[in-house]
Amino acid sequence: xxxxxxxxxxxxxxxxxxxxxxxxxxxxxxxxxxxxxxxxxxxxxxxxxxxxxxxxxxxxxxxxxxxxxxxxxxxxxxxxxxxxxxxxxxxxxxxxxxxxxxxxxxxxxxxxxxxxxxxxxxxxxxxxxxxxxxxxxxxxxxxxxxxxxxxxxxxxxxxxxxxxxxxxxxxxxxxxxxxxxxxxxxxxxxxxxxxxxxxxxxxxxxxxxxxxxxxxxxxxxxxxxxxxxxxxxxxxxxxxxxxxxxxxxxxxxxxxxxxxxxxxxxxxxxxxxxxxxxxxxxxxxxxxxxxxxxxxxxxx
Numbered sequence: 001x002x003x004x005x006x007x008x009x010x011x012x013x014x015x016x017x018x019x020x021x022x023x024x025x026x027x028x029x030x031x032x033x034x035x036x037x038x039x040x041x042x043x044x045x046x047x048x049x050x051x052x053x054x055x056x057x058x059x060x061x062x063x064x065x066x067x068x069x070x071x072x073x074x075x076x077x078x079x080x081x082x083x084x085x086x087x088x089x090x091x092x093x094x095x096x097x098x099x100x101x102x103x104x105x106x107x108x109x110x111x112x113x114x115x116x117x118x119x120x121x122x123x124x125x126x127x128x129x130x131x132x133x134x135x136x137x138x139x140x141x142x143x144x145x146x147x148x149x150x151x152x153x154x155x156x157x158x159x160x161x162x163x164x165x166x167x168x169x170x171x172x173x174x175x176x177x178x179x180x181x182x183x184x185x186x187x188x189x190x191x192x193x194x195x196x197x198x199x200x201x202x203x204x205x206x207x208x209x210x211x212x213x214x215x216x217x218x219x220x221x222x223x224x225x226x227x228x229x230x231x232x233x234x235x236x237x238x239x240x241x242x243x244x245x246x247x248x249x250x251x252x253x254x255x256x257x258x259x260x261x262x263x264x265x266x267x268x269x270x271x272x273x274x275x276x277x278x279x280x281x282x283x284x285x286x287x288x289x290x291x292x293x294x295x296x297x298x299x300x
Contacts, residue, residue, distance in 0.1 A: 016090030068159030
């Protein structure tokens with residue numbers, strides 16, 4: 001699996017998400033979203049919604065593992081292609097970089113670009129809020145879109161990778177503490193927390209190592225505990241230390257401002273396009289650590 005992961009990482013870095021391909025076919029993640037939406041529509045009604053949510057996650061998990069086993073039967077080439085499709089290093093860097101490019105044109109362009117990658121309100125963001133949102137997205141999605149898929153591919157091949165991606169997609173769609181999803185999305189959110197437990201901490205280490213912040217690991221751990229998420233705080237805390245900036249903090253969702261605590265509160269709070277560029281450089285350094293570790297595993 002390690003040798004296949006090396007090739008998949010390189011293939012993703014070289015090609016990203018080819019527009020010509022996904023203009024003709026639906027990306028597998030979109031297909032996953034449609035299945036989750038179908039389960040939501042059919043099952044998220046009436047009473048016992050938590051039980052129904054557990055059942056939905058069970059169906060999704062079994063289907064994902066079965067699909068992974070089926071695709072693996074086509075051999076290493078199929079495994080390589082599917083793994084590369086589900087890794088998102090190049091596309092992550094492209095999307096985050098577009099925010100920096102937009103900010104350099106105007107604040108409005110920066111807001112439009114960041115609205116494509118975050119779920120918070122963007123209409124009234126200033127330059128710092130735009131940059132902070134982009135960097136937070138970069139940090140979290142390095143874990144969700146690169147390190148975690150690679151981790152589960154190494155552990156359990158395509159069944160593990162597809163299972164992870166389906167649960168992570170489900171969490172992003174139904175894992176919210178809202179009246180509609182508080183109970184139905186509980187299982188998806190908790191399983192996603194479990195599957196990301198180790199990858200989130202590995203991501204923090206892969207950010208900390210090449211940026212010289214591994215010596216501040218105890219401070220990174222303390223900062224991570226300030227975050228509202230048990231996992232997302234780790235890559236954010238490591239990125240905040242790497243760039244000496246404050247992340248997380250106040251933001252608005254659906255017109256309501258929420259006062260989240262800052263991660264690395266003593267870091268700089270005035271951010272701009274250059275800080276986004278710096279975060280992308282860190283993403284590639286972390287990717288290089290992952291690639292190197294995969295090469296070592298493949299050799300030994």
